[in-house]
Amino acid sequence: MPLPPSARADIERLWSTIERSAEIGRGREGGLARLALGDADRDMRDVFVGWCREAGLAVTVDKAGNIFARRAGRENDLPPVLMGSHLDTQANGGRFDGIVGVLGALEVARTLNDLGHVTRRPLEIVNWSNEEGARFSPPMLASGCFAGAYALDFVHDRPADDGPRFGEELARIGYLGEAPVGGRDVDAYFELHIEQGPILDAERVAVGVVTHAYSSHGFLVEFRGETAHTGPWPMDRRRNALVAAARLLVAVDDIGWDFAATGGKATAARLAAWPNRAGILSDWAQAVCDVRHDDPAASAVMAERVLRAAAEAAARAGCAAEIVDRWDWGGRIFDPELIASVRHHAGLLGYSHRDLPSQAGHDAYFLARICPTAMIFTPCRGGITHNNAEFASRDDLAPGLNVLLHCAVARADR
Amino acid sequence: MPLPPSARADIERLWSTIERSAEIGRGREGGLARLALGDADRDMRDVFVGWCREAGLAVTVDKAGNIFARRAGRENDLPPVLMGSHLDTQANGGRFDGIVGVLGALEVARTLNDLGHVTRRPLEIVNWSNEEGARFSPPMLASGCFAGAYALDFVHDRPADDGPRFGEELARIGYLGEAPVGGRDVDAYFELHIEQGPILDAERVAVGVVTHAYSSHGFLVEFRGETAHTGPWPMDRRRNALVAAARLLVAVDDIGWDFAATGGKATAARLAAWPNRAGILSDWAQAVCDVRHDDPAASAVMAERVLRAAAEAAARAGCAAEIVDRWDWGGRIFDPELIASVRHHAGLLGYSHRDLPSQAGHDAYFLARICPTAMIFTPCRGGITHNNAEFASRDDLAPGLNVLLHCAVARADR
The missing domain is CATH 3.40.630.10 (Zn peptidases)
Structure with missing residues (x-):
């Protein structure tokens, strides 16, 4: 039945x-x-x-x-x-x-x-x-x-x-x-x-048929420096890991803006540092960030820029950078037959629907x-x-x- | 006696x-x-x-x-x-x-x-x-x-x-x-x-006679934005407080480098944010930073630049900035008679000594x-x-x- x-x-x-x-x-x-x-x-x-x-x-x-x-x-x-x-x-x-x-x-x-x-x-x-x-x-x-x-x-x-x-x-x-x-x-x-x-809500469409996923690359980066006094220690001897992480996250945000016109996004999501307190330079910092774009080639360029920015941020702050974790996802990963089934049943049931990426x-x-x-x-x-x-x-x-x-x-x- | x-x-x-x-x-x-x-x-x-x-x-x-x-x-x-x-x-x-x-x-x-x-x-x-x-x-x-x-x-x-x-x-x-x-x-x-x-140690001088203090200005700045998803949310609608704080701290570091040739220092000391986690934009961030210079006029310029940078960082990230706390110290604050006494007794006791700022x-x-x-x-x-x-x-x-x-x-x- x-x-x-x-x-x-x-x-x-x-x-x-x-x-x-x-x-x-x-x-x-x-x-x-x-x-x-x-x-x-x-x-x-x-x-x-x-x-x-x-x-x-x-x-x-x-x-x-x-x-x-x-x-x-x-x-x-x-x-x-x-x-x-x-x-x-x-x-x-x-x-x-x-x-x-x-x-x-x-x-x-x-x-x-x-x-x-x-x-x-x-x-x-x-x-x-x-x-x-x-x-x-x-x-x-x-x-x-x-x-x-x-x-x-x-x-x-x-x-x-x-x-x-x-x-x-x-x-x-x-x-x-x-x-x-x-x-x-x-x-x-x-x-x-x-x-x-905002797309379905703005267009008053009832069902989204997800055709593919934005190509996304996430990074967990750690920086290592050296503690010192925030007062007398000369700028050119500082190895402030907090500065390295902040420089990376600003660069990531800039990458997002550079690709915003074509729907790209780049996110500074997390910054942790130690000791991370008034009066002392931090000798450890961790940054979590990601980049996303509908076009996999653009997303790959964004990811490449993140890696370069991590190295540059570390060099500028006199620190060492390590990509501790990295995750990559997205693309045309969904099954054409199942996508068609979603589209078919949405129509059969009388719902407005449209294709869109996740x-x-x-x-x-x-x-x-x-x-x-x-x-x-x-x-x-x-x-x-x-x-x-x-x-x-x-x-x-x-x-x-x-x-x-x-x-x-x-x-x-x- | x-x-x-x-x-x-x-x-x-x-x-x-x-x-x-x-x-x-x-x-x-x-x-x-x-x-x-x-x-x-x-x-x-x-x-x-x-x-x-x-x-x-x-x-x-x-x-x-x-x-x-x-x-x-x-x-x-x-x-x-x-x-x-x-x-x-x-x-x-x-x-x-x-x-x-x-x-x-x-x-x-x-x-x-x-x-x-x-x-x-x-x-x-x-x-x-x-x-x-x-x-x-x-x-x-x-x-x-x-x-x-x-x-x-x-x-x-x-x-x-x-x-x-x-x-x-x-x-x-x-x-x-x-x-x-x-x-x-x-x-x-x-x-x-x-x-x-490093001065006394490098010059093998036994006693430092402190004549005055670097003019210093410290700031505790808070930024407020809005949480949202790090994926779909468009760049131009983001209000990521973490980005605002990172932008301020990078600007502070840049100020330090701009004044390094004349012995100035500027420090990114602390960054805290909430939720500060992968996948979400932060709606609150706190930055602690300071600037220091031997010349009070230069120090005042550095402090002015920090305040401007805080406003710019907030604007760039779509956030509100508030200077929650500020501290200022330094200058020719020590007592000439006591300074002379320190210098006098160092000499009397036969110690090498030199004047220097704190x-x-x-x-x-x-x-x-x-x-x-x-x-x-x-x-x-x-x-x-x-x-x-x-x-x-x-x-x-x-x-x-x-x-x-x-x-x-x-x-x-x-």
């Missing part, structure tokens, strides 16, 4: 889970501060696992803390169709970023339960650990591990900005699972997400390395995100949710 | 106190991390007060945590001659900066006890709270309060970089004293200090506002300071110590 074309997910039920999620790890007014592997992330995971079990799903946790909730199909030896995103947020995060993709997938399963529809292939809902990279660098760490981009030891060894290692924190919150990370076949991956940009980073980028992958965007108000004012209404979310329902079931039933 | 010209302080006894001090609040190998009003500062204060009491001195603590140890004179209604410096250090501090001035003054008192010499005026040894400004901004906070530059409420309300207020921390470590801060006559103030510059900030700068003040510099190896490699030998310290002995007694006996 195919899914009836009239089938619709229950937007009110999805909304109630979003509202419950919005109570866990409250940040500033209206927002969330549910950083990866913190207590609030644990509490949210516990609630999510409870919901999955209530829906009759079989929950497993892997060694990277990724949570999978499986809904059996008719042929359970076939690889599953995976749907999900992440439940962690930024320090000034919103209530929708990532959350809509996980809880939307749960709503799909609940809807299929209501309809009594059993797909041919099993369905799995996934919550990826540490998508944001707000506490552990790099972002999309655990989906990267699932896709084979990062070794598990590397993942467990990542230090939090506030000290503990990723593996220690997973164990502490009770989500260091036993399942191996990845290494199994996945039939397809769908990720529903708010656009995190500019943020998403777990889907790593999944695209190991299985056919597609993303579905919903509008969000003004494109505001990574901000407590982030908002998407029921009307914004319902079309994308229903496209997810029909695309995932079509794929699982084929 | 005047002090015999042959009188000498006991350098070995001073050295033993410096070695004991070097055990309290150890930092990196050979260095100290005894930040103001931390546990180690408390422990050092306790040891210092014990030594003062053993030497028969009367200890009082004022409401800014300044410790005074008084050695009675023959005419105790006369204002005292004050000698001292600070026992707090930087996060990667040395074992001599400030410490030599406090423990050297204690050694003067011990020497007078041995000689049975009672001065006409009382002598007081002082340890000023938070000279370094490494945990509470601004530096020289409590000597500034003693001199009337800062209100006591302002002092108590200063927040530590790690959270608590100055007044709370004083109470916590047991050094929120009952004596009023300042408001009393002081006959003179002498501060013995390592040079914190480039670092010192509590003496504030004392100079309310009483005749002089500083005596000792050599330190390579001029290295605010670094665990800071070092001054017994031979480096003995001449300055003896000059302090004779100058202070000459003043107190006149």
